[in-house]
Amino acid sequence: MTGGPSPRAGTEQPDPGHPRTETVALPDALGRRLAQTLHAPASLPRFDDSQMDGYAVRAAETPGTLDITAPVAAGTVPEALPSGCAAPVMTGAPIPAGADAVIPVEATSTRNFADTGSTDRSSTESAAAPQRVLVPATSPGAFLRRRGSDVVHGEEVLAAGAVLTAAGVGLLAAFGLTEVDVLRRPRALVIVGGDEVLAPGRDLPPGKVYDANGSLLAGWAASRGLEVLAVRLIDDDVADFVERLRADLSDTRPELIITSGGISAGRYEVMRQGFAVMDEITFDVGTVAMQPGGPQGLGTAALPGGGEAAVICLPGNPVSTWVSCEAMLADALAEAWGLNQPQPWVPAQLAWPVQPLAEKDQLRRGTLQHTPAGIIAAPMTGTSSHLLAAAATAEALIRVPAGAQELPAGATVTVRRL
Numbered sequence: 001m002t003g004g005p006s007p008r009a010g011t012e013q014p015d016p017g018h019p020r021t022e023t024v025a026l027p028d029a030l031g032r033r034l035a036q037t038l039h040a041p042a043s044l045p046r047f048d049d050s051q052m053d054g055y056a057v058r059a060a061e062t063p064g065t066l067d068i069t070a071p072v073a074a075g076t077v078p079e080a081l082p083s084g085c086a087a088p089v090m091t092g093a094p095i096p097a098g099a100d101a102v103i104p105v106e107a108t109s110t111r112n113f114a115d116t117g118s119t120d121r122s123s124t125e126s127a128a129a130p131q132r133v134l135v136p137a138t139s140p141g142a143f144l145r146r147r148g149s150d151v152v153h154g155e156e157v158l159a160a161g162a163v164l165t166a167a168g169v170g171l172l173a174a175f176g177l178t179e180v181d182v183l184r185r186p187r188a189l190v191i192v193g194g195d196e197v198l199a200p201g202r203d204l205p206p207g208k209v210y211d212a213n214g215s216l217l218a219g220w221a222a223s224r225g226l227e228v229l230a231v232r233l234i235d236d237d238v239a240d241f242v243e244r245l246r247a248d249l250s251d252t253r254p255e256l257i258i259t260s261g262g263i264s265a266g267r268y269e270v271m272r273q274g275f276a277v278m279d280e281i282t283f284d285v286g287t288v289a290m291q292p293g294g295p296q297g298l299g300t301a302a303l304p305g306g307g308e309a310a311v312i313c314l315p316g317n318p319v320s321t322w323v324s325c326e327a328m329l330a331d332a333l334a335e336a337w338g339l340n341q342p343q344p345w346v347p348a349q350l351a352w353p354v355q356p357l358a359e360k361d362q363l364r365r366g367t368l369q370h371t372p373a374g375i376i377a378a379p380m381t382g383t384s385s386h387l388l389a390a391a392a393t394a395e396a397l398i399r400v401p402a403g404a405q406e407l408p409a410g411a412t413v414t415v416r417r418l
């Protein structure tokens, strides 16, 4: 089995029941994708300003001794600079008309504004403040930040679909924006369970286990850029599962359904048995040549009134579920919906010998050490898919390709940092 959810262009509207974009407040826009191309609504900087705490001068009047005018604080509008004068300007302050360069204060006879006189922004009076300053030679444009030198009004700054980084969010705020239109996150429904699986927080009768996968999948899906609509914890009652899923298809209208467990060869395989009786679901289950994460299901669910959801069924062992997400589903989401790219697979050298499986790639959990010679990958002891505690300390997946021969220490494998 290859692939993931049926690929769709990142901006396509899969469900007519939901708008393609939404408006979010700026801090919440981090990591979201822009709905429309952004053209700069203003030039940045908005005015010529000073790059340094220093003196605004006419370059042609340097070097020399100049009269000191009133200081120019950031956030004020200065008088024009008379000839023969130097205006103290603070970083970010507008440049007085007539000045064409700034000389950092430490390059002048003043050395440091902090020790010279009043902190009253409007005051020109100070017993300690010198009246004249000796400045070195400079040239026009020195230490000036020209209006529009970052971006010019009307210029394209970010393309539709671009992921907003922290710098991107800061840029929107610098333009004075408080909210932005972003592409809606694909809507995911998580279904986990089995008769033995109970929600954490309750007493645990003998033979039962707490649901690890609901939280695991919900957290992982949100971190990959999905909107998690709900986490449904079901038991092995097939009729109940079908009824609840039909209600969810109608009410929550997911674009992706991620299930965990209930798909292998047992007597009680609720997902597999439930999907089989639902006409609105096409579904196939098979095995990929990978351990953990062998059993996998893939399908689609038709939504009432139009639209469809991709159905991804992951094996129930917690490490199998998790490894399936990190090694396959992340790539499928990036390809299908343009969500964040997972870490690349990169070469590394085994820290110690490893015996591969004969016919399946094995995804060992391990730690990485970065050395001048490259990355050393140390696989953890134990390969079984119930070893969640070990997985929780892993830094990387280590792909050990199928083969008969033991791989010696130093053999090259590929690793994906988690």
Ligand SMILES: Nc1nc2c(c(=O)[nH]1)N[C@H]1C(S)=C(S)[C@@H](COP(=O)(O)OP(=O)(O)OC[C@H]3O[C@@H](n4cnc5c(N)ncnc54)[C@H](O)[C@@H]3O)O[C@H]1N2
Residues within 6 Å of the ligand: 192, 193, 194, 196, 197, 209, 210, 211, 212, 213, 214, 260, 261, 262, 263, 264, 265, 266, 269, 292, 293, 294, 295, 314, 315, 316, 317, 318, 320, 385
């Ligand atoms: N005869 C065969 N048996 C099994 C095969 C096979 O090929 N033939 N494959 C094995 C492999 S590999 C895996 S992986 C599992 C996958 O089984 P299911 O996806 O059907 O998962 P379950 O049987 O429901 O559960 C497996 C295991 O995981 C625990 N589990 C399930 N859900 C949760 C949860 N939400 N939180 C915590 N733990 C969970 C469950 O209790 C079981 O221990 O099948 C093998 N068997």
Ligand code: MOO
Residues within 6 Å of the ligand: 290, 291, 292, 293, 294, 295, 315, 317, 320, 384, 385
């Ligand atoms: O593939 Mo199962 O996931 O080995 O445990």
